[in-house]
Amino acid sequence: GQQLNQSPQSMFIQEGEDVSMNCTSSSIFNTWLWYKQDPGEGPVLLIALYKAGELTSNGRLTAQFGITRKDSFLNISASIPSDVGIYFCAGQNAYGGSQGNLIFGKGTKLSVKP
Amino acid sequence: DAGVTQSPTHLIKTRGQQVTLRCSPKSGHDTVSWYQQALGQGPQFIFQYYEEEERQRGNFPDRFSGHQFPNYSSELNVNALLLGDSALYLCASSLGRLNEQFFGPGTRLTVL
Numbered sequence: 001g002q003q004l005n006q007s008p009q010s011m012f013i014q015e016g017e018d019v020s021m022n023c024t025s026s027s028i029f030n031t032w033l034w035y036k037q038d039p040g041e042g043p044v045l046l047i048a049l050y051k052a053g054e055l056t057s058n059g060r061l062t063a064q065f066g067i068t069r070k071d072s073f074l075n076i077s078a079s080i081p082s083d084v085g086i087y088f089c090a091g092q093n094a095y096g097g098s099q100g101n102l103i104f105g106k107g108t109k110l111s112v113k114p
Numbered sequence: 115d116a117g118v119t120q121s122p123t124h125l126i127k128t129r130g131q132q133v134t135l136r137c138s139p140k141s142g143h144d145t146v147s148w149y150q151q152a153l154g155q156g157p158q159f160i161f162q163y164y165e166e167e168e169r170q171r172g173n174f175p176d177r178f179s180g181h182q183f184p185n186y187s188s189e190l191n192v193n194a195l196l197l198g199d200s201a202l203y204l205c206a207s208s209l210g211r212l213n214e215q216f217f218g219p220g221t222r223l224t225v226l
Contacts, residue, residue, distance in 0.1 A: 004156075033214065042118075042204050042217035043157070088156050092212070100211035101147060101170050104156030 006089055006105030012113040013083065019076040021108040023089030028069035031092040033102065034061075038085045046087075047074070084110050116141060118207050118218035126224045127195050135190045135221045139207030146188040147215060148180060149204040157204055163188050164211050192223075200225045 006023045013019055023032070031050055035043035047058050049065035049072060056063055062075045072089055086109050090102040119138045127133050139146055145164045149157035159172035163182035182188045186207075192199055202222050206215035 006156075031212075035217070040219075040222075042219045045214060045216060048214045090156075094212050099170065100145075100162055101159040101172065102149075102157070102206075102215060103159070106154075106156050 004089060004091060004103055004105035006108055008108055009106070010109040010111065012111050013079045014113045015080060017079050019079050019083070019110065020073065021087060022071060022073045023091075023105050024071045025091055025103075026070070029091035029103075030069075030094040032063070032065050032072040033090045033092065034063050034072070034074050035088045035090060036085050037088060037107075043088055079110075081112060084112055086110070118205055118216055120203075120205050120218040120221050122221060123219070124222045124224075126226065128226050129195055129197060131195050131225075132191065132193045133195060133223060135192075135203050135205075135223070137188045137190070137205030137207075137218060139186050139188070139205075140216050143207035143209050143216075144186050145208045145211050145213075146182060146186065147206045147208070148188070148190050149206065149217075150174070151202040151204055151220070153201075160190070162211065169211060195225045197225050199223065 033048045034046045037043040047063040052069050053067050054065040060077045064073045086107040088107045089105045118140050121136045147162040148160040151157040160174050162170040166182045177193045179191045202220045204220045205218045208215045
């Protein structure tokens with residue numbers, strides 16, 4: 001089945017730094033979504049992407065739907081302490097046997113630099 | 115506008131028991147999907163309900179079953195609990211099967 005590789009697995013941020021993470025798939029998706037999850041809570045939707053090449057922003061967050069439809073990128077500019085958490089990418093297909101369900105990566109954990 | 119709600123928040127069961135988890139979708143949403151999230155992993159799709167029928171199912175055994183009610187709320191049932199069923203169970207709702215999914219806070223199930 002489809003699998004998502006998300007990288008990096010973890011990273012440390014200092015306030016004010018820009019952050020980049022990405023997600024790649026072995027096959028194509030129709031939709032890419034990015035979620036953030038804080039400890040003990042459910043994932044919160046940050047950005048949804050529907051078209052190859054699409055670039056979408058939500059405040060300091062910018063995400064892109066890769067041209068090949070097999071990857072997506074998330075950038076956070078000028079990070080602040082509340083950006084700490086786990087970021088998940090998820091792909092969704094509109095057709096076929098897995099129509100509608102989300103396939104998640106393993107997450108990128110953002111922590112504050114000691 | 116209430117978001118997705120789930121109950122209970124936490125649950126402790128012993129092996130072999132049965133459990134029922136509940137989910138109320140976001141106002142206006144008609145589709146409910148259930149996910150299992152093990153510690154340190156991304157959520158794994160269990161199944162999706164739309165128009166009171168199971169429309170998609172992930173790679174989970176028949177011990178996992180569900181139901182959707184006319185008001186779009188949903189239940190997840192797990193029979194013959196195993197230690198490995200310990201996880202955070204997440205419910206997500208959407209308007210239609212292919213639109214953005216919004217998650218509830220989850221139910222933390224511990225099987226002893």
